[in-house]
Amino acid sequence: MKNFFIKFPYILIIIFLIISTFNFSFADDYTEDNISIDVNAEITETATQTSDTLDASSINSRSCIIYDRNSHMVLYGKNETKQVKMASTTKIMTSLIIIENCSLSETIEISQKAAGTGGSRLGLKTGDKITIKDLLYGLMLCSGNDAAVALAEYAGGDIQGFAELMNQKANELCLTSTHYESPHGLDSDGHYTTAYELAILTDYALKNETFAKIVGTKNYTVTINGYPKNLSNTNELLGYLNGVYGVKTGFTNGANRCLVTACKRNDMDIICVVLGADTKKFRTQDSIKLIEYAFKNFTYINANDIAVNSFENWKNENLKYLDINKSSSNSFELEIKTCKNPILSINKNEIDNIKTSISINTNLEAPISSNTVIGNLTLNIDDSNLITLDIINTNNIKRKNIPYYLNYFFSNYSNILEQILN
16 A cells, blocks of 8 residues: 555656547537737748748648639648538638628527537626627637527527528538538537638628628627626737738637638738648648748739730731631621639749630631620640630621622623633
């Protein structure tokens, strides 16, 4: 027994070391982590390491994406279409449903179920009175799961009813690899999305001014039962990294650390999504690395300007050689059918590699009505197609008929006769 008491402290130390290797969280498996990191130091260190290329092995997050909001192009992706858990980034959809369908000025009373929800919390108690607007700030700034359940009960009757609303919206936005089972994102097998579809959802949500204002707020004071409570945004990049204006953090044991970031500098506007980072530090580093890579290496081009200029040069050299079988006139009036959103985001190193190819139907036969597509123009970089635009004929081209042939015969009778006699 004496030996046991002598060895007991060492046994405790060994047990503690074993437990610590398993990343257990006895207090709460789903609390939004508030580990303090020096964001300014991370920004400086990571930004200086940003290069012209990005290796997937240098990104800790299991999946990620850089999505350009202006061109709707993916600038970089790693497992971006793989279905994964998304933790509290779920609340982007939760807040969107509420903003689009509810009166934010209404005051509601918190249920026992909402008050008893675990994980990251706004700190609501049964019977508390609070407005929908303040619940939204509690949802998006401090990632309150209790606020999420309260909003779900208000708008959907219960969690299942609200999940149906979330999935209806996902279907509306064609998010075919996304499915919701809760308003907060606590781990469940049927609750998942992809980095790509989360970026698409975020892009849509940010078009709503109310949503954009909430997720871009660093600090806010809500009122619960008439008493103020100060909130701080869990988004570690908001207010630190140049151009960041939202959006949402997330963490569960199943999803690991997640972060959706919106960032705009000058005309370039991107959404960066990282899902499944091992630590908050990796989540921050990955996000900074991806954001700085995008702004350092990409620029915009106007596809319409390039296409029109290239096509005009082509017409000057080739239009006279086009022939239309059985037409009374070869008077073409050709135009490029330009696109509504001509902005493309291109790696700066690839601008000189943009090539234009023009294909015209050479077996044309009259009649040809106006606005008929007779070919296309394609912009390519190497073997990658950037955009394809239709080439149309804008005038009516008539077919040769009997009066045309008679008129031709009598007008050229002497020449025709001379050719026959000779």
